[in-house]
Amino acid sequence: MSQPSYRARWSGTDYEASPDLAGGRLRMRLYGTAPADGFEEIGPGRFLRTVPAADCSAIWHVTTVCEWRGAPFLVHTTHGTRLLIEYTGGDALQAAGLGLERVERGVYRLWVRRDEVMAMSEKAVPVRT
Structure with missing residues (x-):
């Protein structure tokens, strides 16, 4: 995915x-x-x-979101049982405190095991209905 x-x-x-x-x-x-x-x-x-x-x-834009260590994330991609998650909280200090890798200004990502994330769900936003 x-x-x-x-x-x-x-x-x-x-x-x-x-x-x-x-x-x-x-x-x-x-x-x-x-x-x-x-x-x-x-x-x-x-x-x-x-x-x-x-x-x-109808057409929908679909993303998968989750929580990791109490913070909000977007599931960027998966590889087996690992997820590449991208922080969506907007707080650089919290991102640093979580040990996330800064990939560019304001974008922080980290590979984690699937069993470490909570509240994973899909968000579907209508593009056209």
Whole structure:
């Protein structure tokens, strides 16, 4: 899982999605887990269909958030049982106190074990509904 990601509703079904601007028109790449009409198998259990974004009845921007040592974080990416988390608290002193790595001004990250985080949840923000 990499974050952030998208979801799109097309033909009454919600799909994991990603935007595609090829050709100057916004399209959505829809990813399914089972064969379906018009979807191409791109890997075992992974199917793809690209549709115009205008044909999607809803599109959401999705992030995964959590808490680590009582502070708020965004899950940036995962690797096995480890998460790369990014501090969203906005307090440089707290970030330093947590031992986070500063990757650029105001951005602090750290790899942690999945079992060390609490309150992990997805936040879906409508891009278009």
